[in-house]
Amino acid sequence: MKKPHADDKLRTRITDMSAFFHNNGRMPSFSELGEIFHLRSKSSVHKAVGKLETLGVISKDNRGRLIPGSIKSTVKLLGTVEAGFPSPAEEELADTISLDDMLIKNREATFLLKVSGDSMSGAGILPGDMVIVDKGQTPKSGDIVIAEVDGQWTMKYLRKRGEAVTLIPANPNYKPIKPKIDLKIAGVVTAVVRKLK
Amino acid sequence: MTPETTHETTGGQPLTIRSWPQAILHIDADAFFASCEQAIHPELKGRPVITGKERGIVAAASYEAKARGVKRGMRLFEVRQVCRDAVILPSDYETYSLFSIRMFEILRRFSPEVEEYSIDEAFVDLTGLRRTFHGSYGSIADKIRRTIERELGITASVGVSLSKVLAKIGSKHNKPNGTTIIPGRDIHLYLERLAVGSVWGIGANTAALLNKHGIYTALQFARKDEAFIKRYLSKPYQAIWRELNGRSVFGVITETKSTYQSISKAKTFTPPSADEAFVFSQVSKNLENACIKARRYKLAATRLIVFIRGQDYRNYGVELRIAPPSAHPYYLIEPLTEGFKKLYKTNILYRQTGVVLSGLVPDDGSGYTLFDDMVKIQKMVKIYEALDTLSAKYGKHTVHHGTSLLTKQQLQHEGDRQDIPVRKTALFKGENRRQRLGLPVLNIKV
Numbered sequence: 257m258k259k260p261h262a263d264d265k266l267r268t269r270i271t272d273m274s275a276f277f278h279n280n281g282r283m284p285s286f287s288e289l290g291e292i293f294h295l296r297s298k299s300s301v302h303k304a305v306g307k308l309e310t311l312g313v314i315s316k317d318n319r320g321r322l323i324p325g326s327i328k329s330t331v332k333l334l335g336t337v338e339a340g341f342p343s344p345a346e347e348e349l350a351d352t353i354s355l356d357d358m359l360i361k362n363r364e365a366t367f368l369l370k371v372s373g374d375s376m377s378g379a380g381i382l383p384g385d386m387v388i389v390d391k392g393q394t395p396k397s398g399d400i401v402i403a404e405v406d407g408q409w410t411m412k413y414l415r416k417r418g419e420a421v422t423l424i425p426a427n428p429n430y431k432p433i434k435p436k437i438d439l440k441i442a443g444v445v446t447a448v449v450r451k452l453k
Numbered sequence: 454m455t456p457e458t459t460h461e462t463t464g465g466q467p468l469t470i471r472s473w474p475q476a477i478l479h480i481d482a483d484a485f486f487a488s489c490e491q492a493i494h495p496e497l498k499g500r501p502v503i504t505g506k507e508r509g510i511v512a513a514a515s516y517e518a519k520a521r522g523v524k525r526g527m528r529l530f531e532v533r534q535v536c537r538d539a540v541i542l543p544s545d546y547e548t549y550s551l552f553s554i555r556m557f558e559i560l561r562r563f564s565p566e567v568e569e570y571s572i573d574e575a576f577v578d579l580t581g582l583r584r585t586f587h588g589s590y591g592s593i594a595d596k597i598r599r600t601i602e603r604e605l606g607i608t609a610s611v612g613v614s615l616s617k618v619l620a621k622i623g624s625k626h627n628k629p630n631g632t633t634i635i636p637g638r639d640i641h642l643y644l645e646r647l648a649v650g651s652v653w654g655i656g657a658n659t660a661a662l663l664n665k666h667g668i669y670t671a672l673q674f675a676r677k678d679e680a681f682i683k684r685y686l687s688k689p690y691q692a693i694w695r696e697l698n699g700r701s702v703f704g705v706i707t708e709t710k711s712t713y714q715s716i717s718k719a720k721t722f723t724p725p726s727a728d729e730a731f732v733f734s735q736v737s738k739n740l741e742n743a744c745i746k747a748r749r750y751k752l753a754a755t756r757l758i759v760f761i762r763g764q765d766y767r768n769y770g771v772e773l774r775i776a777p778p779s780a781h782p783y784y785l786i787e788p789l790t791e792g793f794k795k796l797y798k799t800n801i802l803y804r805q806t807g808v809v810l811s812g813l814v815p816d817d818g819s820g821y822t823l824f825d826d827m828v829k830i831q832k833m834v835k836i837y838e839a840l841d842t843l844s845a846k847y848g849k850h851t852v853h854h855g856t857s858l859l860t861k862q863q864l865q866h867e868g869d870r871q872d873i874p875v876r877k878t879a880l881f882k883g884e885n886r887r888q889r890l891g892l893p894v895l896n897i898k899v
Contacts (some may be wrong), residue, residue, distance in 0.1 A: 360892075364555040365604035367493075368686040369895045370881065386881050389895060392604045404495065404895060413898035442495060442895070443607075 269293055283322040359447045365392030378426030381448050389443035400445040405435045469637040469699040476579040476590045483610045483629035484512035485573035490550045492606035492894045501536050506543040507872040545874030551893050559600055570706045578705040591634040610686040615844035617703045618696035621653045637699045644672035654693050665786045718742040719807025727802050733857035743810045744780045753778035755812035759792040764807040769796045778820040783831050784823040848887045
């Protein structure tokens with residue numbers, strides 16, 4: 257059989273001593289400690305007590321009697337739990353995200369843009385708003401995109417029907433755009449931020 | 454992609470037959486500052502773009518501008534002569550830094566071993582990653598290049614080879630927006646037509662020495678026997694020789710720089726000035742800036758170099774000893790003044806000043822002697838700690854030495870006001886002159 261680890265032995269001794277304290281309401285005497293620790297000689301007990309004293313588990317009064325230290329609360333004794341149980345609140349907080357995390361998916365590909373026109377007002381994007389643009393995403397039909405159509409920059413809904421691509425505004429004062437020569441999509445609008453105060 | 458030479462005409466045996474004992478990638482962003490500007494101002498794509506307006510000289514030129522004969526360091530009035538339609542912009546270092554960080558982050562998606570070599574260059578160790586990315590080193594390099602182009606809107610050139618020196622030759626080989634792969638058996642093909650002085654780390658003097666021994670190309674250098682190399686060249690050049698032969702010596706250093714050999718700060722001002730007090734205030738501000746950086750890295754200087762540059766571009770410099778070592782302007786202003794007095798001549802117009810803190814030692818208080826006034830030194834430590842805290846909260850130079858005051862009362866550059874980048878003037882609600890969101894802004898009118 258494997259020899260018990262020194263730390264394990266120490267831990268058992270502390271638990272046994274603490275059990276004695278809790279059962280009897282007082283600290284054991286040196287001879288009682290001998291029984292608890294399975295030690296025959298007083299000097300071995302003395303040595304063991306010295307070790308526990310340096311660990312702060314117990315201390316001695318001026319007449320040499322033992323005073324309980326950290327063994328008073330059994331939770332602290334077990335060493336491994338000394339760090340404390342995580343509070344339920346902490347556990348819950350592990351599942352929250354910051355506004356940054358919510359608004360930005362791929363930071364390296366994310367850009368800001370200040371809106372100047374009102375062609376997307378129906379989608380809740382107004383002049384002066386900040387939109388977050390992701391250049392890493394592949395634009396899908398229905399996305400709001402920043403695009404260059406025949407040399408002009410615009411922000412519109414992207415609609416794909418088979419081969420045909422149309423840019424649709426969200427404001428009746430503007431007309432849908434069908435690219436004649438070429439269409440370049442600079443990025444997908446993933447969020448709009450409007451700070452009021 | 455091999456050079457336009459065929460195997461028959463090239464110089465003989467390969468330098469090594471091992472194809473990929475290790476794979477090092479070097480990436481170099483193309484015309485970085487100008488490309489960043491084109492990325493955030495898409496209407497400038499395809500046009501000659503130049504940055505450095507606030508300095509009066511070209512800091513970076515887009516490939517379109519380079520094609521018209523614009524070169525780095527050219528004066529802006531010369532630019533207007535060769536390229537009338539050049540778009541000249543003030544430098545927006547905040548945006549360039551954001552792009553730089555992003556480029557490094559993208560590289561880290563591919564390999565954890567990334568060395569940030571400069572603002573627009575990096576080395577990446579790709580050894581062993583072929584299986585992870587299901588492809589050759591060339592396909593990984595292309596994927597990196599394409600990701601950077603798609604997400605950042607800038608292009609970069611990439612070289613992959615067996616060592617850093619060779620990877621750097623690769624990235625230069627096919628610029629802009631190219632990938633060059635140099636496996637062991639092809640090294641000699643790339644070195645044959647390369648002047649030995651173009652190899653990374655070989656300067657004009659070493660090239661001249663090698664020329665004297667009949668070595669003109671990088672290949673001739675690589676083929677020299679070890680005895681010759683050891684006899685005529687010092688350790689760093691022996692390392693370059695090994696790297697050229699495909700034996701990696703310089704590892705990819707992943708940790709960010711935490712120590713410096715020296716710290717230098719220099720700044721130009723326009724118009725040039727002959728006003729002694731003003732020129733000294735510039736030197737004094739350089740000193741404060743250098744000390745701020747030294748304190749950030751917990752270093753103290755034992756030597757101080759002061760230099761001033763005249764309008765004729767001639768430099769005047771002097772080196773002074775500092776004892777005990779310090780990073781506190783309070784103790785350095787006196788030697789600075791002494792040095793400045795030696796250099797300054799009336800009736801000369803100066804355009805730039807600078808200081809270098811060198812002989813840097815850890816600022817752990819070990820450099821003091823029995824005769825130093827420790828109480829006062831401790832007091833100074835506290836004062837500068839408070840000053841650094843104020844700077845962090847309210848901006849650099851919120852509190853500064855009186856000797857630097859004149860730099861605040863006069864614009865660093867004439868006409869400075871219109872030379873502030875858009876990012877600093879067109880703010881979002883909640884941003885201010887000092888602090889802005891850490892994301893680049895696209896300047897598109899939609």
